[in-house]
Amino acid sequence: MSFPQRLVLASASPRRLALLQQAGVEPNRLMPADIDETPQKSEHPRSLAKRLSKGKAEVAARRLRELVYGPATVLAADTVVSVGRQIMPKAELEEDALANLRTLSGRTHRVYTGVCVIGPTGALRQRLIETRVRFKRLSRLDIQSYLASDEWRGKAGGYAIQGLAGAFVVRLVGSYTNVVGLPLAETLALLSGEGYDIHASWRAPQMRVGDEESEPEDDDGEMNSADDRRSLREDADAPLIDADELLAAETETPAEDDDRFDDAERAERRGGAQNDARRRFPVTSLPKAAPASEPETTTSARPPAPDMQPSRQPAGPADETEAGFTEAVRRDETGGDNASGDPDAAASRAEEASDDGRLPTRGKREDETGGEAR
Numbered sequence: 001m002s003f004p005q006r007l008v009l010a011s012a013s014p015r016r017l018a019l020l021q022q023a024g025v026e027p028n029r030l031m032p033a034d035i036d037e038t039p040q041k042s043e044h045p046r047s048l049a050k051r052l053s054k055g056k057a058e059v060a061a062r063r064l065r066e067l068v069y070g071p072a073t074v075l076a077a078d079t080v081v082s083v084g085r086q087i088m089p090k091a092e093l094e095e096d097a098l099a100n101l102r103t104l105s106g107r108t109h110r111v112y113t114g115v116c117v118i119g120p121t122g123a124l125r126q127r128l129i130e131t132r133v134r135f136k137r138l139s140r141l142d143i144q145s146y147l148a149s150d151e152w153r154g155k156a157g158g159y160a161i162q163g164l165a166g167a168f169v170v171r172l173v174g175s176y177t178n179v180v181g182l183p184l185a186e187t188l189a190l191l192s193g194e195g196y197d198i199h200a201s202w203r204a205p206q207m208r209v210g211d212e213e214s215e216p217e218d219d220d221g222e223m224n225s226a227d228d229r230r231s232l233r234e235d236a237d238a239p240l241i242d243a244d245e246l247l248a249a250e251t252e253t254p255a256e257d258d259d260r261f262d263d264a265e266r267a268e269r270r271g272g273a274q275n276d277a278r279r280r281f282p283v284t285s286l287p288k289a290a291p292a293s294e295p296e297t298t299t300s301a302r303p304p305a306p307d308m309q310p311s312r313q314p315a316g317p318a319d320e321t322e323a324g325f326t327e328a329v330r331r332d333e334t335g336g337d338n339a340s341g342d343p344d345a346a347a348s349r350a351e352e353a354s355d356d357g358r359l360p361t362r363g364k365r366e367d368e369t370g371g372e373a374r
Helices: 014-022 045-066 094-104 140-149 164-168 176-180 184-193 226-237 243-251 255-280 317-334 336-340 343-355 361-368
Strands: 007-009 073-083 086-088 108-118 124-135 169-173
Touching (some): 007 014, 108 184, 124 176, 124 184, 164 169
Antiparallel strands (some): 124 169
């Protein structure tokens, strides 16, 4: 059986209401429960927090039944601050706040918050959350200045960690929102356990009253935003434009624009051609010529390998003629075979070369004169 989504917060604390709104949970009604919060004799701070939160939730649920409000989820909480088993009272007077600050200075204290939820069926769920907080050693100036701020009034333990007293905290172990007044994670878990949809406002945030009309739905079930609807109305009110006129307006350009476009296009093509030429024919720098040097002569005891010796090609007629002329000139300059004392042999070889046509007339003249020129 499903019940309507209604939440009643049994507290007048603005801090608890702000924390719920921060988590996306908006109570439908506030119903503070006025009960006696005086601790019983030898009552432990944990027991006191649980007893007060349960009592507030039961009082609020009873009043709802009297008002015939209908099925709803009731949420109540109470916070207690203690040092050991000593319960710090809510500071209503400056003397109470001064006593609390002196007790908490330089010490570790505990903050207990009891959370109680009564579902639409009357089922009760309860949790107790504990957080340890350590204050620095407060100076006289710290205490006097904080008392002058009047922030301590009506707070459990005589301070508000979300305000100026946050500068006093040097260590915190546990839930920070628990010290503020309502542990969010545990509270949302209790509400979800009683069937309350804590993510309802996350998926579809409610519109502000008087801002826009109800959200139309798309085909896929999602809601259109106000900006989408506004843009649709503006498009609907805009005058219609003929497609031919729009095409003509896009194709018409002034003559000056055409000239500038042609110049730019030509420059772009010229630059592209130059870049293409550079890519196809890259310019490489020639290596510098090495300075001329005397050929190095190397001697080797081992003769070159036969396959490494240069191959000699058979000489043709022209090569024989040139070789004969070169040999004759060398002999003419060095004395030829005369150096060996055989002039007849030299003359005989000269005549044979002349008969073969390998020596010019100069060779004959030198041979006829008997080598007088030499």
